[in-house]
Amino acid sequence: xxxxxxxxxxxxxxxxxxxxxxxxxxxxxxxxxxxxxxxxxxxxxxxxxxxxxxxxxxxxxxxxxxxxxxxxxxxxxxxxxxxxxxxxxxxxxxxxxxxxxxxxxxxxxxxxxxxxxxxxxxxxxxxxxxxxxxxxxxxxxxxxxxxxxxxxxxxxxxxxxxxxxxxxxxxxxxxxxxxxxxxxxxxxxxxxxxxxxxxxxxxxxxxxxxxxxxxxxxxxxxxxxxxxxxxxxxxxxxxxxxxxxxxxxxxxxxxxxxxxxxxxxxxxxxxxxxxxxxxxxxxxxxxxxxxxxxxxxxxxxxxxxxxx
Amino acid sequence: xxxxxxxxxxxxxxxxxxxxxxxxxxxxxxxxxxxxxxxxxxxxxxxxxxxxxxxxxxxxxxxxxxxxxxxxxxxxxxxxxxxxxxxxxxxxxxxxxxxxxxxxxxxxxxxxxxxxxxxxxxxxxxxxxxxxxxxxxxxxxxxxxxxxxxxxxxxxxxxxxxxxxxxxxxxxxxxxxxxxxxxxxxxxxxxxxxxxxxxxxxxxxxxxxxxxxxxxxxxxxxxxxxxxxxxxxxxxxxxxxxxxxxxxxxxxxxxxxxxxxxxxxxxxxxxxxxxxxxxxxxxxxxxxxxxxxxxxxxxxxxxxxxxxxxxxxxxxxxxxxxxxxxxxxxxxxxxxxxxxxxxxxxxxxxxxxxxxxxxxxxxxxxxxxxxxxxxxxxxxxxxx
Numbered sequence: 001x002x003x004x005x006x007x008x009x010x011x012x013x014x015x016x017x018x019x020x021x022x023x024x025x026x027x028x029x030x031x032x033x034x035x036x037x038x039x040x041x042x043x044x045x046x047x048x049x050x051x052x053x054x055x056x057x058x059x060x061x062x063x064x065x066x067x068x069x070x071x072x073x074x075x076x077x078x079x080x081x082x083x084x085x086x087x088x089x090x091x092x093x094x095x096x097x098x099x100x101x102x103x104x105x106x107x108x109x110x111x112x113x114x115x116x117x118x119x120x121x122x123x124x125x126x127x128x129x130x131x132x133x134x135x136x137x138x139x140x141x142x143x144x145x146x147x148x149x150x151x152x153x154x155x156x157x158x159x160x161x162x163x164x165x166x167x168x169x170x171x172x173x174x175x176x177x178x179x180x181x182x183x184x185x186x187x188x189x190x191x192x193x194x195x196x197x198x199x200x201x202x203x204x205x206x207x208x209x210x211x212x213x214x215x216x217x218x219x220x221x222x223x224x225x226x227x228x229x230x231x232x233x234x235x236x237x238x239x240x241x242x243x244x245x246x247x248x249x250x251x252x253x254x255x256x257x258x259x260x261x262x263x264x265x266x267x268x269x270x271x272x273x274x275x276x277x278x279x280x281x282x283x284x285x286x287x288x289x290x291x292x293x294x295x296x297x298x299x300x301x302x303x304x305x306x307x308x
Numbered sequence: 309x310x311x312x313x314x315x316x317x318x319x320x321x322x323x324x325x326x327x328x329x330x331x332x333x334x335x336x337x338x339x340x341x342x343x344x345x346x347x348x349x350x351x352x353x354x355x356x357x358x359x360x361x362x363x364x365x366x367x368x369x370x371x372x373x374x375x376x377x378x379x380x381x382x383x384x385x386x387x388x389x390x391x392x393x394x395x396x397x398x399x400x401x402x403x404x405x406x407x408x409x410x411x412x413x414x415x416x417x418x419x420x421x422x423x424x425x426x427x428x429x430x431x432x433x434x435x436x437x438x439x440x441x442x443x444x445x446x447x448x449x450x451x452x453x454x455x456x457x458x459x460x461x462x463x464x465x466x467x468x469x470x471x472x473x474x475x476x477x478x479x480x481x482x483x484x485x486x487x488x489x490x491x492x493x494x495x496x497x498x499x500x501x502x503x504x505x506x507x508x509x510x511x512x513x514x515x516x517x518x519x520x521x522x523x524x525x526x527x528x529x530x531x532x533x534x535x536x537x538x539x540x541x542x543x544x545x546x547x548x549x550x551x552x553x554x555x556x557x558x559x560x561x562x563x564x565x566x567x568x569x570x571x572x573x574x575x576x577x578x579x580x581x582x583x584x585x586x587x588x589x590x591x592x593x594x595x596x597x598x599x600x601x602x603x604x605x606x607x608x609x610x611x612x613x614x615x616x617x618x619x620x621x622x623x624x625x626x627x628x629x630x631x632x633x634x635x636x637x638x639x640x641x642x643x644x645x646x647x648x649x650x651x652x653x654x655x656x657x658x659x660x661x662x663x664x665x666x667x668x669x670x671x672x673x674x675x676x677x678x679x680x681x682x683x684x685x686x687x688x689x690x691x692x
Contacts, residue, residue, distance in 0.1 A: 063484065063535075064484070064485070067391075067450065067451050067482075067484060068367060068369050068391075068394075068534065068535070068571070069369055069391075069393070069394055069395075071369065071370050071571055072369060072370050072394075072395070115372065115395055115396075115398070116395060116396040116398065118396075118398060133396075136396065138396070196372070198372070200573060200574075201573045201574035203373060203375075204371075204373040204375060204376030204379070204573065204574045204575060205574055205575065206574040206575065206576040206577075267373075267375035267376070267378075267379065268375060
């Protein structure tokens with residue numbers, strides 16, 4: 001069969017399009033979400049003033065602003081981007097550009113944020129979470145992801161970036177509560193900065209539609225723990241079918257919460273995986289099943305305490 | 309399981325054994341740049357660079373798993389496109405991880421945003437560190453959309469210096485807007501600096517783009533096609549059919565396109581997209597039907613702003629401007645600018661003149677359903 005079934009990327013794009021039309025309908029009724037209103041106006045801090053109009057982009061125009069990177073945002077329910085630039089005392093060379101993205105949910109906002117965050121990131125106490133690398137400061141709260149970029153040098157950027165971040169955060173709706181789903185993966189040894197919410201094809205597998213993944217250090221080794229949100233699909237069954245197709249042998253390992261499947265994943269070395277309610281939980285990159293057993297048991301216990 | 313053109317099925321290992329563009333094929337063809345025994349549409353020479361690139365490359369900006377990128381290598385991909393700013397620099401890390409042990413087997417293209425020469429030189433150093441290599445194959449200025457930017461002293465100076473220092477083998481530009489003008493400016497650049505252009509090209513592209521690509525090739529440039537799937541919108545009208553292979557075939561049936569770089573985030577997409585390299589670079593009747601249905605399905609959404617509707621409304625409505633206003637309203641979510649732009653229309657060119665013909669007599673050459681579009685615009689601008 002030359003043509004395969006509709007891919008996830010199509011569904012994602014159309015979801016974005018559908019949102020676009022929904023928002024357009026809202027716009028005509030004057031009920032458009034006020035993303036632009038999150039941007040401090042006429043400025044922030046000491047001498048920082050808006051030097052540009054606020055431009056807004058939707059799913060079909062955001063490419064004009066962030067090029068192909070726009071597609072990264074669609075699996076996270078991207079709705080609207082509002083952007084503007086602030087300059088200090090009228091000096092255009094001393095500028096901070098502020099981009100505010102309205103995403104589909106607080107989990108989606110975390111998801112896109114976590115794509116940029118890295119282990120050992122320099123955290124900033126703002127909004128739900130933020131970090132600064134000297135040139136950019138990123139944060140999220142509620143359904144908003146905010147990306148601030150400064151034109152100067154790291155040693156001078158930090159203060160205006162933080163001031164802008166605080167001014168923006170003060171205008172964001174909601175509280176600073178992180179997405180409840182993050183609790184699912186909080187196992188012992190987890191590097192919190194490594195946790196990502198992946199909005200499509202977790203681990204590059206289409207049959208894992210979305211989920212959380214993070215690095216776990218245990219017994220001197222680093223492996224990855226993951227939780228797939230199955231959304232009602234037989235994700236484990238499809239994974240096992242894929243392993244069989246690749247000629248991978250599987251075995252059952254008895255753990256406290258039940259039998260887990262152990263195998264050598266074609267891409268990621270050893271894997272230990274189990275289905276629990278609406279989730280598939282696993283530990284991957286392991287040398288042998290015993291290396292992942294403790295983490296998997298802990299994961300399953302967390303899943304059991306979270307009704308979906 | 310994937311199926312070959314004869315309807316037989318093949319798994320990845322069988323595919324790699326049978327195909328000269330499997331991992332071993334890559335190692336032979338990329339490093340030595342021979343591409344011997346490759347299928348008819350598997351390799352093309354990237355203009356004056358001489359690089360023997362896979363006709364299907366990978367735009368890695370959505371790919372966060374190095375292992376997935378490596379699978380693309382297994383399927384014959386040897387050209388990777390990333391950028392300094394993708395994933396805040398992390399994408400180059402993913403690519404760097406993916407190419408470990410394979411640096412001389414694949415071609416790496418990265419891009420930096422136009423800035424001062426010094427800042428861009430610092431950026432490329434960061435790119436190389438993230439990629440874990442001491443050179444890239446193609447270094448491009450990112451998102452160039454005007455001849456002035458093409459001719460920028462900083463931009464050209466940076467590229468020339470980076471090449472001189474061995475940071476890159478070849479240099480180029482990526483462009484998403486005003487592509488024709490950008491390509492012509494690249495060709496007119498007096499030092500013949502540029503080697504490669506990465507350009508938006510898909511089955512919705514208008515003829516001037518195709519012509520500009522032909523001129524680029526005539527001028528010795530390598531041509532990389534991006535956004536090859538025209539957005540990849542889901543369309544219920546298509547049912548259980550994917551238009552991706554047909555869309556890719558449409559792109560590479562143009563021999564002036566040397567490689568197409570769709571994004572691929574999972575194994576299914578890699579299998580689907582790379583299979584095109586095993587096919588004749590020619591649209592079948594079935595492909596045409598799929599693309600026609602796909603184009604028809606997404607037509608209501610897009611105005612290509614080609615201007616060919618100008619003067620086609622017998623009542624004098626300025627359709628292109630109305631479409632632009634709708635773009636502000638629905639695309640940019642900017643009702644203020646939309647209404648302001650609409651207010652600038654002369655009354656005789658406004659929707660007040662629209663007689664709401666049962667079938668709109670004005671026609672969109674690109675398939676936009678004008679009657680529906682104008683009815684919606686009329687509701688927004690004249691009645692709301």
